[in-house]
Amino acid sequence: MDWARQILRYSAPAGIMAALLLGFQLLFDVAVYGRAPLQLALAAQPVIALIALAATLPVGFLLSQFYRVEFTPVSRATGYVRRDRGGAILLRLSDSDRAAIEQAMTCSLDLSDRTIPSISYLPPWIPLARKGIPEPWRLRFSRRKGRAGRLVAPIELADLATQREYADQWGRHWEVVQGLLDISSMAGFPELKREYTNLSDLYHALGAARLAVCAAWMGFVFVNIGLASYREDFINHLAAPMICTSVITAFSIGLWLLLHQARGNTSATLVARVAFGLHWLISYRKILA
Numbered sequence: 468m469d470w471a472r473q474i475l476r477y478s479a480p481a482g483i484m485a486a487l488l489l490g491f492q493l494l495f496d497v498a499v500y501g502r503a504p505l506q507l508a509l510a511a512q513p514v515i516a517l518i519a520l521a522a523t524l525p526v527g528f529l530l531s532q533f534y535r536v537e538f539t540p541v542s543r544a545t546g547y548v549r550r551d552r553g554g555a556i557l558l559r560l561s562d563s564d565r566a567a568i569e570q571a572m573t574c575s576l577d578l579s580d581r582t583i584p585s586i587s588y589l590p591p592w593i594p595l596a597r598k599g600i601p602e603p604w605r606l607r608f609s610r611r612k613g614r615a616g617r618l619v620a621p622i623e624l625a626d627l628a629t630q631r632e633y634a635d636q637w638g639r640h641w642e643v644v645q646g647l648l649d650i651s652s653m654a655g656f657p658e659l660k661r662e663y664t665n666l667s668d669l670y671h672a673l674g675a676a677r678l679a680v681c682a683a684w685m686g687f688v689f690v691n692i693g694l695a696s697y698r699e700d701f702i703n704h705l706a707a708p709m710i711c712t713s714v715i716t717a718f719s720i721g722l723w724l725l726l727h728q729a730r731g732n733t734s735a736t737l738v739a740r741v742a743f744g745l746h747w748l749i750s751y752r753k754i755l756a
Contacts, residue, residue, distance in 0.1 A: 474524065476668050480675040481527035487683035491715050495691050498711045527675070530682065534675045540634035548633060552738055553640030554578055559742035564749045571755040572643060577636055647745055654754040659744040666737040673730035677723055684719040688712065 540549050557565060558578050565576055648660040692712060748754045 472668060476672050477527035477531060478523040479527065479672055480530045480679040481523035483676050484679035484683045485523065487680065488686055491683065491687040494715065495711050499707045530678055531675045534678045540637040541630045549637065550734065551637050551640055552734060553637065553644045555738045556644050556742045557640055559738065560746050561750070564746055567749055567755045568643060568647070572646060574643060650754055651748050656748055656752065659741065659748065663737065663741050666733060670730060670733045670737060673726050673733060677726045680719055680723045680726065684716065687715060
């Protein structure tokens with residue numbers, strides 16, 4: 468059911484953040500102070516546990532909204548572009564499929580790649596990301612690494628006209644894909660739209676889960692390093708907090724990378740399955756005829 472899907476989607480990131488915060492705090496207090504934290508004893512109380520469980524929905528909703536603030540065709544923070552998954556789906560279709568789409572929807576599909584590879588995920592205002600690196604070398608570096616970010620061409624962040632062009636193209640592609648999914652559902656084939664919805668929810672939930680990992684780490688550092696650094700027992704045993712914090716930081720980075728990879732795999736699966744389904748419906752079931 469739709470409500471159950473939304474509950475799971477919003478509660479999962481908040482549950483991850485709460486579990487990480489509790490785990491980080493338990494590890495830190497045992498390693499540094501040699502005792503179980505008060506928070507663990509409180510969490511064992513049924514009333515506190517129920518309140519925490521109920522709080523996962525609003526907290527998860529807020530995390531999802533913070534995640535969606537930056538979910539734009541061109542990142543306002545870094546200048547890198549969001550993958551054009553709608554264009555990737557349409558690009559996998561045959562020429563006859565795209566011609567049928569253009570005729571049925573009275574639109575023109577522009578699938579030209581307006582992006583160029585960057586040397587890394589460094590923001591474009593950092594000189595290493597856009598200046599002083601010969602273009603052929605940058606391209607070779609990008610191919611070898613295989614994970615380089617992509618920027619709207621030209622690289623300059625101030626080129627707002629090119630960014631708007633890419634954003635319009637990104638939006639049009641998704642409008643066409645969403646329209647095709649609606650048509651397939653009305654034509655008696657709702658399974659494809661259901662599959663897309665499930666994979667899209669998983670994709671965005673993984674994105675919000677990445678944010679939850681960052682929020683848990685920042686909350687842990689703020690409470691245990693920022694607020695507790697004045698305590699005498701903290702200052703007298705500085706090595707243990709630093710080692711424990713380093714271990715927690717390494718774990719957080721590893722978990723973030725794992726979620727990031729899973730999100731990328733989900734995106735690739737979504738593109739492949741939706742493209743195959745649309746090709747079958749357009750070519751063999753003639754839903755646009």
